[in-house]
Amino acid sequence: MVILLEHLDVRVSELKLGSVIAEDIFANTPYPIIRKDTKVSREHFLVFQTFQITKVAIANANPFNKSEEELQEADEAKATNLSESPSMIAVKKEFGGLYSQAVKDYKKEFMNWASGSKVDVTKVRSFIMPLVERVLEERQIVAKLNDYSKVHDYIYHHAIAMGMIAGALAQKLGFEKGQIMQIVTTCLLADCGMAKIDSRLLEKKAALSQHEFNEVKKHTLYSYQMIKETPLLKPEMKLAIFQHHERLDGSGYPKGERMDSITLIAQIIAVADIYHAMTSERIYRSKVSPFKVMEMIREDEFGKFNIQVVQALFSIVGDLPIGMRVELSTGETGEVIFVQQNVPTRPMIRISTSGEILDLSLKRQLYIERILG
Numbered sequence: 001m002v003i004l005l006e007h008l009d010v011r012v013s014e015l016k017l018g019s020v021i022a023e024d025i026f027a028n029t030p031y032p033i034i035r036k037d038t039k040v041s042r043e044h045f046l047v048f049q050t051f052q053i054t055k056v057a058i059a060n061a062n063p064f065n066k067s068e069e070e071l072q073e074a075d076e077a078k079a080t081n082l083s084e085s086p087s088m089i090a091v092k093k094e095f096g097g098l099y100s101q102a103v104k105d106y107k108k109e110f111m112n113w114a115s116g117s118k119v120d121v122t123k124v125r126s127f128i129m130p131l132v133e134r135v136l137e138e139r140q141i142v143a144k145l146n147d148y149s150k151v152h153d154y155i156y157h158h159a160i161a162m163g164m165i166a167g168a169l170a171q172k173l174g175f176e177k178g179q180i181m182q183i184v185t186t187c188l189l190a191d192c193g194m195a196k197i198d199s200r201l202l203e204k205k206a207a208l209s210q211h212e213f214n215e216v217k218k219h220t221l222y223s224y225q226m227i228k229e230t231p232l233l234k235p236e237m238k239l240a241i242f243q244h245h246e247r248l249d250g251s252g253y254p255k256g257e258r259m260d261s262i263t264l265i266a267q268i269i270a271v272a273d274i275y276h277a278m279t280s281e282r283i284y285r286s287k288v289s290p291f292k293v294m295e296m297i298r299e300d301e302f303g304k305f306n307i308q309v310v311q312a313l314f315s316i317v318g319d320l321p322i323g324m325r326v327e328l329s330t331g332e333t334g335e336v337i338f339v340q341q342n343v344p345t346r347p348m349i350r351i352s353t354s355g356e357i358l359d360l361s362l363k364r365q366l367y368i369e370r371i372l373g
Contacts, residue, residue: 010056012054018040021034046350050348096148102128104156106188119227121232125185128188139172146287161276165275166272170183183237189223194216207284274305289370294345298310320336321336328349346367
């Protein structure tokens with residue numbers, strides 16, 4: 001009788017591409033550096049080298065039913081794309097086109113609202129549907145949205161981006177598809193009341209006076225009034241529009257609500273709102289790294305936002321696969337070689353020019369500026 005072993009211990013020097021890791025691999029870390037059932041790629045050999053791992057347990061089978069040549073060809077094709085491939089550029093152009101068109105369509109509707117037209121919920125929802133489908137398939141888009149936002153027409157960019165971010169958050173939090181689309185539409189309309197605000201205030205380059213800011217804050221009430229009669233949004237969604245600037249500690253507006261008085265939908269919109277606002281370029285400041293903003297939200301804004309929603313955003317922004325190319329705040333580029341689950345926005349990076357390994361969890365003065373692909 002032949003006994004088949006569930007796994008084999010193999011030297012890294014003899015390890016084949018496409019082999020499947022049989023056990024979680026640790027290296028003096030509280031979390032696995034490589035998880036069980038991971039398919040070995042070229043990037044993993046860099047991890048083995050970095051952590052001085054010489055032997056690993058692999059599954060005693062090739063569950064992918066591919067030849068070694070096929071596995072190597074696929075992995076080599078992936079490895080050669082250290083810069084953006086033509087296909088990746090084409091995908092970006094396609095997304096960029098959809099995004100730009102959605103912004104233009106939303107702007108047109110916004111101008112109609114400013115002239116007194118009623119909100120057409122179905123029409124507005126159609127603007128963002130293709131983008132939401134994309135972001136639900138590829139949530140990492142959330143970390144790149146500030147690359148698309150422009151100072152000019154910011155308010156329209158903000159609405160579209162907020163909807164996409166809220167959709168990704170709702171998906172991460174376990175909402176069903178129908179609920180996700182309701183939340184996205186609600187988020188897209190959360191600032192429709194801005195159309196009733198004096199445009200000179202919205203376009204003002206200097207800081208707003210307290211009186212002017214009080215006028216802008218009325219947009220939550222205006223937004224609610226503009227959508228309260230539609231049967232296409234559920235009552236809890238309409239309430240979320242009214243509440244999306246409330247904060248758990250009572251510091252928000254319009255009523256200074258606290259904790260459980262604020263709906264979960266409103267809290268999702270609030271996080272989507274502040275994240276995009278803080279990462280985007282504005283008239284009065286440059287754009288800020290999503291990775292830096294995440295830490296600002298968690299530390300400087302602690303107690304204002306739902307911790308589960310903030311953690312969901314951390315998971316989305318910090319979902320960095322091994323091999324992902326990034327640019328650091330120093331201007332240096334490198335690739336992700338290890339991500340700790342407790343600090344996903346501060347992975348270990350191998351610098352492209354020197355080969356130096358930087359642990360961003362230990363070098364707090366550094367952070368990821370942007371994702372390169």
